[in-house]
Amino acid sequence: MEIHALHSEAWGRLNSLRSRLPHALLIAGRPGIGKFDLAMYFAQSMLCEQAGDDFAPCGKCLPCGWFLRKNHPDFRLLQPESEKEHDRASASEVASPADDAVSDKSAGKKKPSRQITIDQSRALDDFLHVGAHRRGARIVLVHPAEAMNRATANSLLKSLEEPSEGALFLLVSSEFSRLLPTIRSRCLFVPVALPEAEKCEEWLHRSGVGKDAKNWLALAGGSPFLAAQLLKEEQGLLEALLAELLKKTKFDPLGAAASLERAVKADKRRNALKRAIELMQKWLFDLFLACKGLLPRYFLAHVEVLRHCAAASSAENILAFNRKSLEYRLFCEQPVNSRLFLEEVFLNYAALFVTRRRLPCQVQ
Ligand SMILES: [Zn+2]
The missing domain is CATH 1.20.272 (Zinc Finger, Delta Prime; domain 3)
Incomplete structure (x- = not known):
């Protein structure tokens, strides 16, 4: 099961926006339900040059290849350094972004930041001010958006206030109330609901969670990605x-x-x-x-x-x-x-x- 089938309602909402796409979407919902994967899938579909009738990306064209190899020139992912070390970024939806970067003094080295830094935001300047490499959009995905500190958020706000033509921001958040009101007000809100239990169980089965899928899903409060993370960790x-x-x-x-x-x-x-x-x-x-x-x-x-x-x-x-x-x-x-x-x-x-x-x- 692809992520868009798990979140068919939100996927339908995203697709309905394609013809009049705003420059920023706030994709929000409970932790551990797969919002990040859905946003990534949407981004890939926006960049895909052979998407199907349901807008699902083909996974075979050149841009899809770039996207899947994480080197599409018209896509940027802003996430904390700590997320990059995670096996599955979606599982990190449940990590608390409130846990800021700290120094691991015992190991004598600095732990990866759990915040999105202003340097990461500033690095977007060139990306946003040159044209797209292909005919499609230039997409910036921010995950989790609440991991932006105030300086980063203010820097991003400037880009949202003066959007570059053809640029699309996808902000993914489990705690959107923590975002600056000025950022929230510049995004179109796209809620992602908790998927139906049956779909979640099917998704977990297909993801390799065995006969206890129902119990793990319950322990995760119905969030399928969190269930998979609990089982693993x-x-x-x-x-x-x-x-x-x-x-x-x-x-x-x-x-x-x-x-x-x-x-x-x-x-x-x-x-x-x-x-x-x-x-x-x-x-x-x-x-x-x-x-x-x-x-x-x-x-x-x-x-x-x-x-x-x-x-x-x-x-x-x-x-x-x-x-x-x-x-x-x-x-x-x-x-x-x-x-x-x-x-x-x-x-x-x-x-x-x-x-x-x-x-x-x-x-x-
Ligand atoms: Zn494609």
Whole structure:
């Protein structure tokens, strides 16, 4: 399944604009749904010289070849340096652009920037002021648009205010409210909706996600690209966490902390502790739903365990612990003793099931 079939509605909207194309589109929607891939596909189709009736790029003509080899002279991709190291750019839609560039002092080298820099924006000047190499448009794709810092955004704003003839800007964003209002106002908004679950599952199957596609999709809140990323990158953390949570109400908090700490240390990606807490927050959300007699949103395969745990606790206490988990999520971005931190987390989690009284962490 091609990306335009997954997002047929947004694709139709993009195609309807071809005859009166504005100079900037803001392609926006939830993280992890494939907006970047859709925007890239649209850009390729705009440059393709043998596109089909549905505007799908042929993939065979000379411009398609250039585009697929990432050297089309009429296309520029503006993205943070950190994105270039990612295997799949679409998966990076879910990375938080709020995490700015930092120096990896321990490694003695600077980490790739997580922002789009003003130098990248300035480098567009020549591109925008010379004619197209082919007969088509000159396209600049900015992803994620919210990764532009203020200086970059202001620089880009000038290009949007005085658009070069034949230039098209595609801004892709999961957090468009963070963009400068002056930038937003110069773009035509193209929303990309969450695809239907059936289409997502089919897309995941075709992408090699096996029989658990439905469960991974649920864990990703229905976002197919995020589901594929979770499967690829979060399996170790998830298995370690579930190994403890599935012990229901009788587990050893200190042992659970030790086990999860091992998984966190074995994880080579950044913010492993924070990501583990985020998984736990999803579990808490489902636990709260179970308390209310509702089906889980994220952990579809564990309805019975959730119900069992919910029966031993209360919605009030789960909400209180969930509020505490928001603090944990912020706290674990700092350098912390991960063992002590996780011991506190699991001791508080275990306390959910020993009393129905108000927890110490509950806000009075
Ligand atoms: Zn083509």
